[in-house]
Amino acid sequence: MNYNILSKLPDVGTTIFTTMSKMANENGAINLSQGFPDFEVSTDLIELISSYMKKGLNQYAPMSGVPHLSNAISKMIANTRNVMVNSENEITVTSGATEAIYDIITATVQKNDEVILFDPAYDCYDPAIRLSGGTPIHIKLTQPDFSIDWEVVKNHINPRTKMIMINTPHNPTGAVLSQKDLNSLEDLIKDTNILVLSDEVYEHIIFDDKAHESVLKYPNLRQRSAAVYSFGKTFHATGWKMGYVVAPSWWTIEIRKVHQFVTFCSNTPVQYALADFIAEPENYEYVPRLYQEKRNYFTNLVKESNFKPVKCSGTYFQLLSYNNVEELCHLNDMEAAEKLTKKYGLASIPISVFYGDRQDDKLLRFCFAKGKETLKKATEILCKI
Numbered sequence: 001m002n003y004n005i006l007s008k009l010p011d012v013g014t015t016i017f018t019t020m021s022k023m024a025n026e027n028g029a030i031n032l033s034q035g036f037p038d039f040e041v042s043t044d045l046i047e048l049i050s051s052y053m054k055k056g057l058n059q060y061a062p063m064s065g066v067p068h069l070s071n072a073i074s075k076m077i078a079n080t081r082n083v084m085v086n087s088e089n090e091i092t093v094t095s096g097a098t099e100a101i102y103d104i105i106t107a108t109v110q111k112n113d114e115v116i117l118f119d120p121a122y123d124c125y126d127p128a129i130r131l132s133g134g135t136p137i138h139i140k141l142t143q144p145d146f147s148i149d150w151e152v153v154k155n156h157i158n159p160r161t162k163m164i165m166i167n168t169p170h171n172p173t174g175a176v177l178s179q180k181d182l183n184s185l186e187d188l189i190k191d192t193n194i195l196v197l198s199d200e201v202y203e204h205i206i207f208d209d210k211a212h213e214s215v216l217k218y219p220n221l222r223q224r225s226a227a228v229y230s231f232g233k234t235f236h237a238t239g240w241k242m243g244y245v246v247a248p249s250w251w252t253i254e255i256r257k258v259h260q261f262v263t264f265c266s267n268t269p270v271q272y273a274l275a276d277f278i279a280e281p282e283n284y285e286y287v288p289r290l291y292q293e294k295r296n297y298f299t300n301l302v303k304e305s306n307f308k309p310v311k312c313s314g315t316y317f318q319l320l321s322y323n324n325v326e327e328l329c330h331l332n333d334m335e336a337a338e339k340l341t342k343k344y345g346l347a348s349i350p351i352s353v354f355y356g357d358r359q360d361d362k363l364l365r366f367c368f369a370k371g372k373e374t375l376k377k378a379t380e381i382l383c384k385i
């Protein structure tokens with residue numbers, strides 16, 4: 001017998017995050033590659049989960065989320081964005097933002113639909129579009145600030161354009177969209193049926209007193225947008241895989257149809273605990289300060305090296321250019337990341353993997369969601385090269 005399947009994603013291999021983390025482990029390297037924090041989750045939150053488990057809340061949750069949590073999310077959105085969201089029919093709790101993105105795309109994209117995304121783009125977008133038979137249209141962000149050129153976007157819009165995917169604050173570049181950007185998007189699609197998927201998983205990780213520009217704040221966008229969030233990012237608990245989608249009720253109905261057959265529901269005791277936890281705004285209001293301090297600490301130390309930081313206004317990632325690093329500048333970014341890991345003991349992510357055409361800008365992404373000691377050791381390595 002020769003069992004075989006025709007791959008739906010023939011060009012997709014193991015993700016770069018797995019590859020680089022494995023390389024980091026094998027070489028005993030400091031791992032600033034994958035985006036996970038190395039400090040502890042709040043003990044209050046852990047105790048809340050444990051108490052709900054002990055109370056026996058260990059069976060399936062309602063498909064769209066525990067109402068206690070949906071209500072708390074709705075209040076948090078009212079508090080942070082001054083927007084009213086209906087907790088019953090506009091919020092769906094998912095097993096991480098990745099599931100939310102997959103559910104939205106699967107519910108929405110039909111064969112031959114085009115979906116615009118901006119490169120460098122988070123790696124789960126493109127495959128999900130293709131699995132639904134859609135065509136990803138990759139538009140490059142404009143350097144050096146990785147902004148969106150809305151004129152270029154306009155030139156790519158046609159009757160097949162189904163959706164535009166935005167991500168702010170942006171992984172991997174740390175760029176954030178401004179009010180002007182959201183107004184341009186509003187203008188651009190106002191006479192079309194184009195939908196928006198807005199990946200806002202880093203909504204609370206934004207710096208220098210910048211306001212997070214959520215699609216939820218723009219009524220003309222909100223009526224046609226699905227916005228995606230991740231508790232894993234906000235509460236440094238990426239392993240819990242807890243997120244949610246906010247979308248208008250007509251779209252939520254379809255998103256839930258997919259969600260119910262992908263996971264059906266998400267972790268019950270964690271949902272109860274998160275509901276209690278986010279009811280206290282101070283539990284999330286400190287997050288921008290925490291990461292801004294880490295960004296400043298890391299970039300100040302990097303100044304002593306030949307690596308050049310790209311301006312980072314949000315997320316917990318810092319891009320560094322190695323164009324001026326004699327030992328690395330002749331290498332492509334994959335080779336540079338490999339050398340940095342194997343020879344110097346510091347793992348990062350090469351940015352070319354986030355481009356549809358694998359463009360190489362000689363940039364590496366470093367995750368600074370780490371303790372000071374780790375960041376110090378990492379920058380000592382960078383200063384040595």
Ligand SMILES: Cc1ncc(COP(=O)(O)O)c(C=O)c1O
Nearest residue numbers: 096097098122171201230232243
């Ligand atoms: C931009 C972006 N979107 C979505 C996700 C996925 O989030 P989650 O871990 O909640 O699935 C990530 C995680 O790194 C991300 O960086």
